[in-house]
Amino acid sequence: MTDTNHKMNCEEFQSQLPELIGTGERISDHPHLQSCELCSAFVAELEAIAEAARQLFPIVEPPDELWEHIEMAIQKEQNSAGQSGRPM
């Protein structure tokens, strides 16, 4: 972080946010956030949304009949490969 960051206004900080996301650096350590409550809260909201999304999606079970459909599709492919003489 440079001293330039410390002097940037909210508009400038916001325009840099996409670049800051995913850099591995903690955005909350950014100098602008040390002195700007509004931007701190804004970043906290975005991070809270991302964290909530990570918790949102459980691993779910596909329907039982899906395997039957897959087996039928494999069988169909193998039959057509056999008819055309192509190896699978």
Place this chain on the structure above:
Amino acid sequence: MTSSRLETPPPDHNPSATSRIATPIENTSNSGDFKSAGVSNATEAETLALAQTGDHYAFAQLYSLHKRRIYSLCLRMVGNVAEAEDLTQEAFLQLHRKIATFRGDSAFSTWLHRLAINVVLMRLRRKGLSLISLDEAMEPAPEERPGRSFGAPDLNLTGSIDRLALERAIANLPAGYRLIFVLHDIEGYEHNEIATMLDCSIGNSKSQLHKARLKLRDALRTYPRQEARR
């Protein structure tokens, strides 16, 4: 791929295979991590090796082990149950075609995950989502863009986020936004990996992710007002 026996019972119930293929332990954890299923690497390797020779029972075991993770991935990426089922089927069909080419350069679960993502991306491309020129194709109309001014913080968001509202907001994201949001924030891919997968720049991936998060924030801020009107 040799001709195989397709008169198999469902993969979760396969007593004839247990003598030479370990019965998979059902993975019910939310992590979806193959190793967390409690299946040893040796068992995975044996099952995989058999499946690569065309053994249909072994392939059924692989399906049983990985179906939840792949189905859940497809569901997150497209947000539609019927389409997720179709994509899961297509992913395992692709796996059946390509499994002999797996050389073990990465973990099998990682390789399969990537294969499934590619299946979803191919489907999205066919539906007209150009992932080559993400900037143009995925850019929402001006009136759909998240506002540049971020306004006052919303204490409702920094407190507890309404689960239903967030689900709806993610489902309503434009396809391109949802794709990158899911890959980065939920599946945990880095921007450089996403850029490779989607054939776009790293900056583009970062930009789309930021816009997706802004869009979700906007949706969550308006949700309580929408609910109040009902």
